[in-house]
Amino acid sequence: MQHITPTATELDEKLDERSRDIFRRIVESYLTEGEPVGSRNLSKMLPTSLSPASVRNVMSDLEALGLIYAPHVSAGRLPTEQGLRFFVDAFMDAGAVSDEERAIIDQQLGSGEGHPHTEQLLTEASQMLSRVSSGAGLVLAAKRDGAMKHIEFVRLEETKALAVLVWESGEVENRIIDLPAGMTASQLAEAANFLNHHARGQTLADVRRAINAMRGEIRAELDALSASLVERGLAVWSGANDGHPRQLIVRGRANLLENLTDAEEIERTKMLLDDLERKDEIISVLDMAEEGSGVRIFIGSENRLFSLSGSSLVVAPYRDTNRRVIGALGVLGPTRLNYAKIVPMVDYTAQLISRMIERE
Known part of the structure; x- marks a missing residue:
């Protein structure tokens, strides 16, 4: 039963x-x-x-x-x-972040004018959450959502190619992708030309949505192999379902081992540190936070990834200038986290990050 x-x-x-x-x-x-x-x-x-x-x-x-x-x-x-x-x-009354705690978070994240780029902001958020919680601070970020400038495919071998994506910021991202069997050099160029025509000046998420909406047109303009490569290349780049490749920032791993004396606790914490190395699984957990609008709490075996280490995760989503959820941040630690303190701090930090991204 x-x-x-x-x-x-x-x-x-x-x-x-x-x-x-x-x-x-x-x-x-x-x-x-x-x-x-x-x-x-x-x-x-x-x-x-x-x-x-x-x-x-x-x-x-x-x-x-x-x-x-x-x-x-x-x-x-x-x-x-x-x-x-x-x-x-x-029972728990999470309340609100105190004025003192709010001032500390604002100061540590530099919420005034002239703040550095989003990636540095998110790294600082992870470090700050680690400090205030004595746990590990986690941030799941959209690694790239800038405008694209150029796409190129460079054949490496018969069934492999290097997909080179150049952003308008000057950054370059390379990914190895599988090629359809029998793909010729002219078909590689045709696929790249099609993508460059539709992708220039657009974010990767916008390009993927546009390509998905014009599958019929792709099949009409390109031959089957070139069309397959267009769709395959975007799938490899986009990673997550919303079209954002995922970047995981973790700070404060050492906090999890401090003040432990019980051998069983130490062993469980080592399991947790191993869990943190399995990036894809941690990302899948944080992805779940994006399904809601506020803070979510996962305790121990409520999530399969933490069932052995007996850990808790307090996590909340943050948004971009269009109010789209683009990532999540939170605190990972033992099940005896100070939930009443950490829950409002995670919530406030997520809201602050959203406001700061909106101002960029």
Whole structure:
């Protein structure tokens, strides 16, 4: 039988005020100290007098609901991943970024006039998120969205060619692409001429949308092999579904290993660092953030990539001058991230980046 995880509302309906208070204190203690909390200590924290035995009864009910667990025999309790998700959805008041935090973010990102190029801005955002969170700062960026100047195909071997794309900014990007079998030099030139005619002065995303809309015209103007190369070349360059090649910026990996003493925690963190090296999979996770309009939180096994390392990701999308989502940024760290602090900071940073990109 398939296990169906209850919603936050369903779980909340099963808890009375005393259970909510005890559960909240267990989670807050974990997020602050990272240690299990026992019934004796909990009984001292509560505003009303409650014996350790009564607290244990409540903890037993919370454990039966899958919200807490005992990491060792006779130990205190810690929240499960389901418990953390329930806490974030039902209890956490993220609030807003304080004036002091806002001033720090504004200053570190240089939000005044004359800010450097977008790539440097995003790198600084990743570094800043790492510093304020003590986790790893992640930014998924559209690597290129400038206007194109020229496209050329250079044959390397029978079925391989170097696709050379020159931007109006003077930057050059090279990609190796597969050629259709039997492609001649004249067909290579024909495909390049067609692309140059339609792509000059356009962004790669705009070119891809235009080419997709005129497939019939392509087939009429070009022979089958040249048309195939036009479509294949754009697919290789564009990478993501929206036509933006993806660049991943990660800062603060070392933060994830600081202050760890437990051998199991160290091993899980090493797994997480390995995860960060798998760029394509991290990008697929950040891509999911672009499906919503605000901050998203992935806790532990809610995402397959972090199921072994037991990590959390707080992430939000940012936009370009046309209000299109073009990337995402966030914080990656252990499940005991300070969500109440990090969520509004990630949200504010994403909004600030969007405003600064709009001004460029």
